[in-house]
Amino acid sequence: MRKILVVGAGQSGLQLALGLQSHGYEITLMSNRTADEIRCGRVMSTQCMFHTALQHERDLQLGFWESQAPRVEGLGVSVAAPDSSRPVDWVGMLDGIAQSVDQRVKMAGWMETFAQRGGQLVIHGAAVSDLDYFSRAYDLVLVSAGKGELVAMFARDASRSPYTVPQRALSVAYVHGLGPRPEHPEFDAVRCNLVPGVGELFVMPTLTFTGRADILFWEGVPGGPLDVFQGIKDPADHLSLTLELMERYTPWEYARATKVELTDANATLAGRYTPTVRHPIGRLPGGGLVLGVADVVVANDPVTGQGSNSASKCAASYLDSIVSHGDREFDEAWMQATFDRHWESARHATKWTNAMLAPPPEHVLDMFGAACRLQPVADRFANGFDDPSDFENFFYDAAKTEAYLAAVCEGTA
Secondary structure: OOEEEEEOOOHHHHHHHHHHHHOOOEEEEEEOOOHHHHHOOOOOOOOOEOHHHHHHHHHOOOOOOOOOOOOEEEEEEEEOOOOOOOOEEEEEEEEEEEEOEOHHHHHHHHHHHHHHOOOEEEEOOOOHHHHHHHHHHOOEEEEOOOOOOOHHHOOEOHHHOOOOOOOOEEEEEEEEOOOOOOOOOOOEEEEEEEEOOOEEEEEEEEEEOOEEEEEEEEEEOOOOOOOOOOOOOOHHHHHHHHHHHHHHHOHHHHOOOOOOEEOOOOOEEEEOOOOEEEOOEEEOOOOOEEEEOHHHOEEOOHHHOOHHHHHHHHHHHHHHHHHHOOOOOOOHHHHHHHHHHHHHHHHHHHHHHHHHHOOOOHHHHHHHHHHOOOHHHHHHHHHOOOOHHHHHHOOOOHHHHHHHHHHHHHOOO
C-alpha cells in the first residue's frame, strides 16, 4: 500500500486526503488545529462553490451539507455611479446551482470523517524540518498549507505573477437577518456590487453552524475609503463599519441589512495578500521533493470567488494523476507534469481574476451594460464563474466582445 502525507486541512488537502483514502492509499493528514479548534475558531473564507467544484465533492460522496445549504441559482452584477445610483443592475442564471458552506463547518466535518474512516490524523504545525524527516517515510508528500515557512519552499513564478503587492484590502462579516434582494425574492443569488475606483461588495448566502446566513464581503482598493478594517479588533465595530460603508456606497444592499447581526463572536475577518503563482516543486534540505497543492502554488485574489473552486479542481486533478500513476515513482518529472495538467485549468481563473483587479476596459463596461437588456449575456457571464475558460471567447478582446454582443442581438449566438 502506497503511503502519502498530506500537509494542510483545507478544501484541497482534505478533499485530496479523503479521495486518496477512498482509493485505498495509506494517508497521513497533518493539521495545525483539531476539528473542534477549527469549528470554534474564526471564519476562514468567503467560499461559494459552483457546479463543477461541487460535483467533485459529490463524486467522493462528500456533499454532506447539500440539502441544508442555500441553493444559489443566480449571480448578479450591480455597478454604482458617483451619486450611488445603479446604472447597471442585472442577474444571470446559473446552469447548475452553487452553494456555500462555512469552512469551519466543512473542514471540521471532513477531518472527523477522515479519522473515522481510518486515516492517520496528526495535529502538529509542520515545519520544513518536519517534512525533511517525514519525506523519507512516504512515497509522496503534498503541501496544501498556504501560509508560513512551508510556502517559502515554492519560488514565485514571475512570468505568471504580475502583481508584487496586494491589490485589495479584504473584510468579511457573516450575518443573520439579511433580507432578500427585492428584484428576485424567490431565489438566492450571489450579488457582486462594483464601485469603480473604490472596490467591490459581495453578498452571498451561506450555511454556518447556526443555520442559514449571509456573507458581507468588502474588497477595497488599498489606500482607498474601504481600506479601513486593519487593526479593528471588536467584531461589533467591524460590522458597524461594514454597514456604514454599505450605506454610503451600496445603499440598495444596505436597505436589506438594517437588522443584521453577526452569526457568532468569530464571524469577522480582515486582511490582504498578494496574488501569486509559484513553482510547484519544493526542495527539502535533505534532498527530498514535495509537491505544492492549490493556493500554495496558485493563490488568486478572492475578487472572482475562485479560491475554493480552484482548490477543489486541483484536488480532483491531482487525485486522478496520482491514481493513474500506479506504482511508479513520484519523481520530479511526474510532479511537474501533474501541476502542468492542473495549470491548464487554473490559468483561466488566474487570468480572469487578475483582469478583474484592474479597472474594467470600455468593452467590458459595454458588455455589463448590455447584460441589463440581454439575458443570454448575463447568463453567460454568471456561468463563467464555474468555467472561467469561456471568458477567452468573449471577455478579454474588444473585437470578440463586440462580435458576441452583435450575435446575441441578431439571435445567432
